[in-house]
Amino acid sequence: MANLGIPTNTLQVLEKYNFSFQKKFGQNFLIDTHILEGIINGAGITEDDCVLEIGPGIGTMTQYLCESARFVVAVEIDKNLIPILNDTLSEYDNKIIINEDVLKVDINELCNKYNEGRPIKVVANLPYYITTPIIMGLFESHVPLDSITVMVQKEVAERMQVGPGTKDYGALSLAVQYYSEPHVIMTVSAGCFIPRPNVDSAVIKLTAHQKNPVSVRNEAFMFSLIRAAFNQRRKTLSNALVNGGINTTRDEICKALADMGLSETIRGEALTLEQFAKLSDLLSHA
Numbered sequence: 001m002a003n004l005g006i007p008t009n010t011l012q013v014l015e016k017y018n019f020s021f022q023k024k025f026g027q028n029f030l031i032d033t034h035i036l037e038g039i040i041n042g043a044g045i046t047e048d049d050c051v052l053e054i055g056p057g058i059g060t061m062t063q064y065l066c067e068s069a070r071f072v073v074a075v076e077i078d079k080n081l082i083p084i085l086n087d088t089l090s091e092y093d094n095k096i097i098i099n100e101d102v103l104k105v106d107i108n109e110l111c112n113k114y115n116e117g118r119p120i121k122v123v124a125n126l127p128y129y130i131t132t133p134i135i136m137g138l139f140e141s142h143v144p145l146d147s148i149t150v151m152v153q154k155e156v157a158e159r160m161q162v163g164p165g166t167k168d169y170g171a172l173s174l175a176v177q178y179y180s181e182p183h184v185i186m187t188v189s190a191g192c193f194i195p196r197p198n199v200d201s202a203v204i205k206l207t208a209h210q211k212n213p214v215s216v217r218n219e220a221f222m223f224s225l226i227r228a229a230f231n232q233r234r235k236t237l238s239n240a241l242v243n244g245g246i247n248t249t250r251d252e253i254c255k256a257l258a259d260m261g262l263s264e265t266i267r268g269e270a271l272t273l274e275q276f277a278k279l280s281d282l283l284s285h286a
């Protein structure tokens with residue numbers, strides 16, 4: 001099959017199958033060989049790797065992955081794409097195409113089955129409507145991960161990298177930085193896709209930490225604090241936590257903040273990851 005990174009080849013496949021793009025699935029297919037090569041190089045794919053690709057589309061990036069990796073597991077929700085993928089990827093026997101919603105698949109089971117539970121690399125041009133649940137799901141379900149290299153909306157890539165005191169800092173920044181080291185590989189213009197998305201994009205690599213950068217007794221509790229803090233980010237941290245259904249009293253929160261040398265009126269957006277971990281240890285009853 002011809003290289004689908006070349007726009008005329010993609011157009012031919014779309015025409016052959018009379019394919020209609022489904023907006024609800026965030027379908028914007030890559031048509032730029034330089035970007036595709038940049039993703040494969042940035043992800044550092046080698047012939048030892050088992051790669052999970054989320055949303056292969058018509059198989060454009062999958063072709064590149066099958067050329068570089070040992071094995072590729074591609075999970076695609078749109079059943080209309082499955083016959084196309086079987087055609088465009090027919091020459092590769094180092095892949096499996098799974099017609100499922102990635103948010104419902106047991107990825108740990110896939111890792112066990114296709115990579116004997118060893119760390120996988122995730123590579124994807126993500127459907128933007130579910131970027132955060134996909135990334136959080138991979139981290140929180142403790143899938144054995146080497147890295148996640150993904151195309152996301154440019155502003156989401158920025159959110160993943162920033163620290164306290166900036167408007168983009170939030171639960172996603174803290175979760176990404178707790179589990180990984182983020183690094184933007186490149187920005188990508190809308191013209192590199194068909195159809196063109198309404199936003200600019202960026203490829204970001206999240207390299208999983210061997211060891212979490214802060215230690216915390218109850219990770220799940222820390223993330224419930226973080227979510228409550230940013231659900232009402234204009235409120236003081238103590239108000240946001242009291243209103244956010246955290247099982248602690250205002251007095252306990254104020255005492256913990258005082259123990260940490262922080263003001264009662266501080267907002268969650270001012271706290272570092274280390275401070276959220278400390279606060280979690282002081283408030284957790286577990």
Ligand code: SAM
Nearest residue numbers: 025028029030055056057076077101102125127
């Ligand atoms: N990888 C292809 C490319 O780069 O040309 C397509 C990328 S497109 C931005 C996103 C793909 O994810 C689409 O093929 C879409 O059908 C698929 N998708 C959307 N939601 C999904 C889900 N919940 N689970 C699996 N795939 C999904």
